[in-house]
Each structure stands twice: as structure tokens, then as C-alpha cells.
Amino acid sequence: MDFQLTEDQEALREGIRSFCDGRFTFDALRELEEKTAVDRELWSELAEMGVFGLRLPESEGGVGLGFADAVLVFAELGRRLVPGPLAWTQLVAGRIDGAATGEVVVGGLDLRGPVGGPLVVEHLEQLDALVVLRRDGVARIDPRDLDGTLVERPLDPHTPIHRLASLPEGERIGDGADAARLRLEGAALVAGQLLGIAEMSQELATEYARTREQFGRPIGGFQAVKHILADAFTRQELARAAVYAAGATLDDPEVGSVARAVSTAKLVAGEVAMKNARACIQVHGGMGYTWEIPAHYYLKRTWVLENVFGTIDEHAEEMAEHVDADA
Amino acid sequence: MDLRYSESDQKFRAELRAWLRDAVPAHGDPPRGADWSERRDYDTAWQRKLYDAGYAGINWPKEFGGRDASLTEQLVYYEEVARARAPYVGVNFVGLLHGGPTLMAEGSPEQKERHIAPIIRGEQVWCQGFSEPGAGSDLAALSTRAELDGDAYVVSGHKIWTSFAQVADYCELLVRTDPNAPKHRGITWLAMSMDLPGIEIRPLPTLLGSGEFSEVFLENVRIPLECRVGAENDGWRITNVTLSFERGTAFASDMYQLQQSLRDLTALARRVTRDDASAWEDRALRREVGHLAAELDAIWAMVKYTVSEAGKTGVPGMTGSCIKLYYSELKQRLGEISMRLIGRAALARDDLDDLPSGEIVHSALQSLSLTIAAGSSQIQRNIISERILGLPREPR
Numbered sequence: 001m002d003f004q005l006t007e008d009q010e011a012l013r014e015g016i017r018s019f020c021d022g023r024f025t026f027d028a029l030r031e032l033e034e035k036t037a038v039d040r041e042l043w044s045e046l047a048e049m050g051v052f053g054l055r056l057p058e059s060e061g062g063v064g065l066g067f068a069d070a071v072l073v074f075a076e077l078g079r080r081l082v083p084g085p086l087a088w089t090q091l092v093a094g095r096i097d098g099a100a101t102g103e104v105v106v107g108g109l110d111l112r113g114p115v116g117g118p119l120v121v122e123h124l125e126q127l128d129a130l131v132v133l134r135r136d137g138v139a140r141i142d143p144r145d146l147d148g149t150l151v152e153r154p155l156d157p158h159t160p161i162h163r164l165a166s167l168p169e170g171e172r173i174g175d176g177a178d179a180a181r182l183r184l185e186g187a188a189l190v191a192g193q194l195l196g197i198a199e200m201s202q203e204l205a206t207e208y209a210r211t212r213e214q215f216g217r218p219i220g221g222f223q224a225v226k227h228i229l230a231d232a233f234t235r236q237e238l239a240r241a242a243v244y245a246a247g248a249t250l251d252d253p254e255v256g257s258v259a260r261a262v263s264t265a266k267l268v269a270g271e272v273a274m275k276n277a278r279a280c281i282q283v284h285g286g287m288g289y290t291w292e293i294p295a296h297y298y299l300k301r302t303w304v305l306e307n308v309f310g311t312i313d314e315h316a317e318e319m320a321e322h323v324d325a326d327a
Numbered sequence: 328m329d330l331r332y333s334e335s336d337q338k339f340r341a342e343l344r345a346w347l348r349d350a351v352p353a354h355g356d357p358p359r360g361a362d363w364s365e366r367r368d369y370d371t372a373w374q375r376k377l378y379d380a381g382y383a384g385i386n387w388p389k390e391f392g393g394r395d396a397s398l399t400e401q402l403v404y405y406e407e408v409a410r411a412r413a414p415y416v417g418v419n420f421v422g423l424l425h426g427g428p429t430l431m432a433e434g435s436p437e438q439k440e441r442h443i444a445p446i447i448r449g450e451q452v453w454c455q456g457f458s459e460p461g462a463g464s465d466l467a468a469l470s471t472r473a474e475l476d477g478d479a480y481v482v483s484g485h486k487i488w489t490s491f492a493q494v495a496d497y498c499e500l501l502v503r504t505d506p507n508a509p510k511h512r513g514i515t516w517l518a519m520s521m522d523l524p525g526i527e528i529r530p531l532p533t534l535l536g537s538g539e540f541s542e543v544f545l546e547n548v549r550i551p552l553e554c555r556v557g558a559e560n561d562g563w564r565i566t567n568v569t570l571s572f573e574r575g576t577a578f579a580s581d582m583y584q585l586q587q588s589l590r591d592l593t594a595l596a597r598r599v600t601r602d603d604a605s606a607w608e609d610r611a612l613r614r615e616v617g618h619l620a621a622e623l624d625a626i627w628a629m630v631k632y633t634v635s636e637a638g639k640t641g642v643p644g645m646t647g648s649c650i651k652l653y654y655s656e657l658k659q660r661l662g663e664i665s666m667r668l669i670g671r672a673a674l675a676r677d678d679l680d681d682l683p684s685g686e687i688v689h690s691a692l693q694s695l696s697l698t699i700a701a702g703s704s705q706i707q708r709n710i711i712s713e714r715i716l717g718l719p720r721e722p723r
């Protein structure tokens with residue numbers, strides 16, 4: 001056992017981090033707000049970085065890596081709030097032509113769980129294909145066949161949404177087992193993004209606490225603030241372990257239950273991202289409540305990611321079933 | 328990133344599991360009463376069995392009789408010991424987990440000779456005389472005075488919350504040897520025999536009503552100079568060596584054990600009736616249990632991550648404080664869920680009908696000590712925010 005990043009993994013992480021740091025600055029994110037968020041040029045750059053073809057074999061034009069690597073990459077995308085249906089596109093690379101190369105943008109809807117509320121699709125206008133996970137199978141739908149209404153005010157300024165009145169059956173591209181599998185894989189990737197959100201929220205808050213002064217000293221010297229940050233860091237490390245373990249277990253199912261490891265990662269990372277994003281706003285005080293400070297972006301994206309591939313509550317119930325089965 | 332145990336780890340697991348399968352039931356249940364000498368006999372006899380089977384001192388070097396297991400074998404050890412519900416280290420805690428290791432690192436050859444082998448064989452029990460009424464979190468404020476008189480220190484003072492003092496043979500004693508030096512610089516670490524004249528032990532009942540810890544009054548106790556560990560006034564540095572062992576893997580087995588406790592809770596929920604159905608039908612309860620299960624799996628993954636990090640860098644990572652902080656609060660939550668599950672049976676500290684209320688109430692109450700002992704949760708948060716996040720330090 002060596003539950004640490006390999007040198008290759010560290011290099012992969014550094015590479016994608018420096019790309020995202022350069023390309024997805026907060027200024028760039030602010031500009032993207034005005035636009036459609038998924039910028040085709042950025043999308044093909046992400047493809048060139050290997051984001052979508054990461055797990056495809058080299059013989060199929062991919063990078064030939066596994067889930068342990070993929071969660072690292074997705075954590076970096078999460079740190080910088082890279083917009084777009086990233087997980088969906090990576091999930092179907094190899095199943096849908098052009099996804100791996102970034103020519104085709106694929107979005108999705110996960111209707112496997114108990115679906116509550118209206119049918120809401122993210123990034124509809126940018127999609128070339130929509131994948132739907134249902135209990136009995138996976139379908140591909142042509143977005144042009146959809147009758148969607150743009151929702152004027154989406155929660156996340158980088159995740160435009162459309163409301164659908166109905167959903168056609170679409171073309172069947174997988175069975176129930178495929179749908180279940182894709183949901184697990186998607187949950188692991190999104191848990192990676194949530195880890196990145198948790199990390200960056202903590203880092204932004206800590207940095208602010210070091211420099212912002214009140215009562216003649218940095219607010220990071222006040223214990224009430226220090227303890228918020230210590231808890232945020234602790235939770236982030238808990239989420240890191242859970243997310244990396246999910247990646248490693250997907251790659252090598254003999255080390256444990258994949259379903260259990262993935263539910264753990266999605267649940268823990270979702271909750272931690274939520275708490276850390278909230279802590280980030282709190283530590284920024286009044287500025288944290290402004291649009292100008294990016295803290296709110298992190299909280300809003302967390303809600304987008306919480307609502308796909310199983311919520312905290314759904315995964316909690318699945319975990320209870322695992323515990324019960326072992327009892 | 329690889330979570331797979333090697334073949335030799337698996338072989339080690341199989342052997343240990345087979346040994347525990349017979350040895351644990353043969354050792355029987357721990358004595359329930361408040362008689363600490365019975366407790367000592369039970370715990371030390373188990374230690375002796377571990378020693379004879381080659382499993383004592385799992386992380387101790389071979390030259391001191393330990394197993395010198397690799398880090399991953401240690402993980403396997405903690406998992407198997409928890410799975411088999413083997414006896415807790417109990418009264419051997421101080422000697423095995425930090426006293427012995429401190430002596431290995433800092434003791435003289437004679438001190439090693441006198442203490443190490445007896446500790447690992449379960450023949451010598453230690454206690455920790457660090458805290459005082461005026462020096463808990465601020466340990467360096469301790470005021471127990473030691474003055475050199477010929478070949479001995481003459482020591483007077485008052486120690487408190489000293490676990491296992493009433494059955495211990497030796498004590499890790501911190502004393503002030505230079506009252507004029509800054510507080511961290513005038514401290515000395517002594518290995519005190521508990522039968523010296525002038526030591527009075529008064530039980531200090533815990534909120535469990537048990538006599539797990541005591542107050543220890545010292546009046547002109549003559550402690551031979553040869554019992555000093557390290558140099559005079561260098562005790563704070565040695566204390567930190569001791570504390571680093573204490574905060575290391577000391578709780579690993581308990582952490583894994585919580586997964587077992589959660590399975591027990593689930594089985595119990597199937598037996599308890601609420602609203603004419605089993606409590607397990609209650610979705611809110613299932614969610615809470617599932618939530619906790621995820622956090623417990625995550626914290627065990629975090630232990631693996633930290634252990635692997637230590638294997639790579641050679642030093643235990645700072646995340647030990649994070650693990651202790653998170654784990655102790657998790658265990659308290661588990662205690663509360665269990666108390667709620669058994670309803671009014673939680674009013675009893677004995678088993679009622681077929682409900683294990685005795686055990687549930689005991690663990691729930693006992694878990695309250697975890698956020699206080701071995702560096703309170705607030706102190707852990709100070710450590711994390713200062714040493715990891717680089718935020719300004721508290722007054723020291």
C-alpha cells in the first residue's frame with residue numbers, strides 16, 4: 001500500500017493546476033458570467049490538456065490513465081471553478097464520438113435516483129448531445145429535439161439552466177448496469193471537483209484572514225476565526241482521503257467496495273464543500289456577502305454539483321444499506 | 328496511489344487473525360467492577376500473551392523486543408485487533424504508547440535496561456504525571472518543585488488526572504528544576520518509582536463514577552538522580568517527544584472499532600421497536616447512520632493517507648491533529664445516536680431486558696473525555712491553524 005500521489009500524479013496535478021491558474025483567473029470567470037460560460041476555445045484547450053480523454057486507452061487517442069488520476073484532475077478543475085459539463089463529457093468519451101477531442105460537448109441528466117422537482121438541464125444551448133441515465137438504461141438525446149425554456153436567473157452564474165417540459169426517450173446507448181456504473185463514475189469525478197472547491201474556499205479564507213486587520217491585528221489572530229479555518233482544513237483533508245480512496249478503489253475494486261467508497265466520497269466531499277464555502281463567506285465578513293468576492297461562486301457551484309449523481313441524503317441512505325448488509 | 332495490501336501484509340493478517348480467533352475468547356471479558364488491581368491483572372496478562380505470540384510492541388524496534396512491523400502491517404494490526412474485539416491496551420497505555428518509546432529515544436542504557444523489557448512483557452505499569460491543577464493545557468506552567476540534594480531530587484507538588492496511578496509501578500514525572508528560567512526551560516523529566524515514601528494517591532472519581540484517574544500528592548519524595556531522563560532543565564524537549572508518541576497512532580484501533588460499533592448499532596436498530604415497526608424502518612435514523620458510516624470510512628482512509636505519508640517522508644504528518652480532532656467528535660456523535668436509539672433504557676447504566684444499555688451509556692459518557700485528554704479539541708485547533716495554516720500564534 002502506498003496511499004500517496006506518485007511522481008507522475010504530482011506532475012499531472014501541477015500541469016493542470018498551472019493551466020487552470022492561468023486560464024481561469026477570477027477576472028476570467030467574471031467575464032465568462034456575461035457569456036455562455038462554455039467557451040468552445042477553452043473547451044478544446046481542456047481537451048488538449050487531456051481532461052476528457054484522460055481515461056481512454058492510448059490506442060483510442062486517450063491518455064490511458066485511471067480514476068485515481070481523474071479525481072486529481074477534477075479537483076483542480078473544481079479549485080478554479082472551470083465551467084461546463086466536464087464530468088459528463090469525460091464519462092462518455094469513447095462512447096460518443098468527438099467527446100474526447102473536445103469537438104462535441106456532452107451534458108447529461110441523472111434520473112436514476114428519486115427525482116424531485118422540475119426537469120432542469122445545465123448548459124443546454126452549448127450541448128451537442130445530452131445523455132440521460134435512467135434506472136433501466138442510458139439514452140442519448142439530440143438537444144435540438146428538446147423544448148427548453150431558459151431560466152432567467154440561474155443560481156450559479158456559470159451554470160445556465162433550461163427547464164424542460166418533457167423528455168423524449170432518445171436513442172438507447174446502454175443498459176441499466178451501464179447507467180449504474182456511469183452514475184458511480186460520475187459521482188467520483190464530481191466528488192473531485194467538490195474537493196477542489198473545499199480546498200480553495202479554505203485557502204481563500206485563510207489568505208484573507210492573514211491580511212485583513214481589525215482591532216489593530218490580523219483577524220487570523222482571533223481564535224474564533226482560527227478555529228473556523230482549522231475545522232475547514234481538517235474537513236478538507238477528510239474529503240481528500242475519501243476522494244482519493246474512491247479513485248483508487250474504482251481502479252482496483254479488490255481493495256474494497258466501489259459503491260461504498262464512491263458514496264463516501266460524494267457525501268463527504270459535498271458536505272465539506274458546502275461547509276467550507278460557507279466558512280469562506282463568513283471569514284470575509286461583509287465583503288464575503290458581495291458579488292465581487294468569489295466566495296459565493298464556490299457555494300453556488302457546490303449546489304450545482306450536490307444535485308447530480310446522488311445527493312448527500314441519497315448517499316447516506318446507500319451507506320446505511322452497506323452497513324446493514326455487513327451487520 | 329495504491330490501497331492494496333501486499334502479499335506479506337496479507338500473510339501477516341491471516342496469521343494474526345488466526346491467533347486472535349482463539350486468544351481473545353480464551354482471555355475472557357474484562358472485569359466489570361471498580362477493582363483496579365483486577366483490571367491491572369487482566370490487562371497485563373493480555374500484554375504478556377501478545378508478547379509471547381510476538382505481537383507486543385507492534386511498532387517497537389526489534390532490539391527492544393518489539394515486532395518492528397512495517398507501517399502497513401501496523402494498519403493491519405489495528406484493523407484485526409479491532410475486528411476481533413481484542414482487549415484494550417488499558418493500564419499498559421502509558422508505558423507502551425509513550426513512556427517506553429520516550430525511554431528508547433532519550434533514556435540512559437541503565438534506564439532502558441530497567442524499564443523497557445518489563446513494559447513490553449506487561450510486568451511494569453506506568454502512569455503519566457504531567458498535569459497539575461494549575462497546568463493542564465498550559466502544561467509548561469507546572470509548578471511541582473524538585474531540588475537537588477546530594478544524589479537525589481527532593482520533590483514536592485500536586486499532580487492531577489493521573490490515569491492508572493493507583494496500579495502503576497512508575498510515573499513519567501515532570502518537575503520544575505529551575506524556577507527562575509522562562510517556563511519552558513526549567514523543566515525536568517523524571518522516571519519516578521511509585522513506591523517511594525512521600526507519595527499519596529487519592530482517587531478522583533470520573534463522571535463515570537470510576538477510579539480511572541487520581542490525584543497524586545508528592546511531599547519531599549526523594550527521587551534518585553539516576554532516574555532523570557535527559558539533562559536537567561531539558562525536560563520540555565523530552566516532553567514533546569512523549570507527546571508526539573501519545574498523539575501518534577494511539578487511537579488507531581479505536582477508530583477502526585467505531586465501524587464495528589456502527590454495525591452493532593444497526594443490528595440493534597433492527598431489534599428495537601418504534602411505532603410498531605423496527606427502528607431501522609426509520610429513514611431519519613438510517614440517514615444518520617449512513618452519514619456517520621461515510622465519515623468513519625473517510626477517517627480510516629485519512630489514517631491510511633497519513634501513514635503512507637509518514638512512510639514516504641519519515642516523519643508523522645501534522646494531520647495527526649486533524650484525525651484526533653475529527654475522530655473524537657465522531658465518537659461523541661455515535662454515542663448520542665446510540666443513546667437516542669435505546670430511548671428510556673438510556674436512563675440505566677445496566678443492561679435492561681435484552682438491550683445493551685450498560686455498554687451504550689458507558690461509551691457515550693466515556694467519549695466525552697476524548698475532546699479533553701491528550702490535547703483538547705481547542706488546543707488541536709490552535710495547533711492546526713498555527714502550524715499548518717501559519718496563522719498568528721496564541722500567547723504561550
Ligand SMILES: Cc1cc2nc3c(=O)[nH]c(=O)nc-3n(C[C@H](O)[C@H](O)[C@H](O)COP(=O)(O)OP(=O)(O)OC[C@H]3O[C@@H](n4cnc5c(N)ncnc54)[C@H](O)[C@@H]3O)c2cc1C
Nearest residue numbers: 455456457458463464465488489490696699700701703705
Ligand atoms: C480521561 C482523562 C485522562 C487523563 N489522563 C491524564 C494522565 O494520565 N496524566 C496527565 O498528566 N494528565 C491527564 N489528563 C489531563 C489532561 O491532559 C488535561 O485535562 C488536559 O490537558 C486539559 O487541561 P485542563 O483539564 O487543565 O483544562 P484547561 O486547560 O483548564 O482547559 C479548560 C477549557 O479551556 C480550553 N482552553 C484552554 N487553553 C486554551 C487555549 N489556549 N485556547 C483555547 N481554549 C483553551 C480547553 O480546550 C478546555 O475546553 C487526563 C484527562 C482526562 C480527561
